[in-house]
Amino acid sequence: MATVALTKDTFEDTVTDNGIVLVDWWADWCGPCKQFAPTYDASSEKHDDIVFGKIDTEDQQELASAAGIQSIPTLMAFRDGILLFNQPGALPGEALEEVIRQVRALDMDEVREQIAKEEGAEDAQA
Numbered sequence: 659m660a661t662v663a664l665t666k667d668t669f670e671d672t673v674t675d676n677g678i679v680l681v682d683w684w685a686d687w688c689g690p691c692k693q694f695a696p697t698y699d700a701s702s703e704k705h706d707d708i709v710f711g712k713i714d715t716e717d718q719q720e721l722a723s724a725a726g727i728q729s730i731p732t733l734m735a736f737r738d739g740i741l742l743f744n745q746p747g748a749l750p751g752e753a754l755e756e757v758i759r760q761v762r763a764l765d766m767d768e769v770r771e772q773i774a775k776e777e778g779a780e781d782a783q784a
Contacts, residue, residue, distance in 0.1 A: 660699075660702060660703075660710075661682070661698065661699060661702050661710040661711065661712045662709065662710070662711050662712070663711070663712055663713075663714070664681065664711040664712065664713045664718075664721075665713075665717075665718055665721070666718060666720055666721040666724075669681075669711075669713070669721055672709060672711055673736045673739055674739040676709045677707070677708075677737060677738065678707070678708045678709070678735070678736070678737050678758075678761055678762070679708070679709040679711060679735070679736040679737075680698075680701075680708060680709070680710050680711065680733065680734070680735050680736075680757075680758075681711045681712070681713060681733070681734040681735075681736070682694070682695075682698050682710070682711070682712045682713070682731055682732075682733055683713050683715055683722060683725070683727050683730050683731060683732040683733075683734070684712060684713070684714060684715065684730055684731050685714060685715045685716045685730055686714070686716065687716075688730050688731065690730075690731055690747070690748040691730055691731045691748070693748050694731050694748035694749065697748075697749070697750070697751045697754060698710065698712075698754070700751065701751070701754050701755065701758070705758060708758065715727055715730055728746070729746035729747075730746065731746065731747065731748050732744065732745065732746045732747075733745055733746075733747075733749060733754075733757070735757055735758075735761045737761050737764065737766060737769075738766050740766070740769060740770070740773070742761055742764065742769070743757055743760075743761065
């Protein structure tokens with residue numbers, strides 16, 4: 659599957675309506691972004707069950723700000739609408755494949771349970 663350009667209008671639906679979604683935050687002027695792009699594109703061709711989104715931070719400044727993007731490239735991984743991975747820096751191919759393996763291996767019921775516990779603890783402190 660080829661990568662898809664995401665915007666403020668498509669980001670939320672894409673992340674929540676698909677199982678696994680990877681998002682590459684980038685800009686045209688960013689050297690490391692350009693170095694990472696072929697790795698990201700190659701991975702998108704291997705995993706047709708994953709949505710590989712790309713967000714141009716220059717074009718989507720409001721979205722980048724809302725997501726707290728401070729350094730690019732930044733890679734985010736979502737599963738079932740839950741952010742599981744958020745890391746700046748261009749990953750080598752093996753590291754990207756490892757992120758995908760780990761995201762696939764997660765027991766999402768356990769993840770949701772852990773989130774609920776953390777939110778309950780925060781509510782108790784408030």
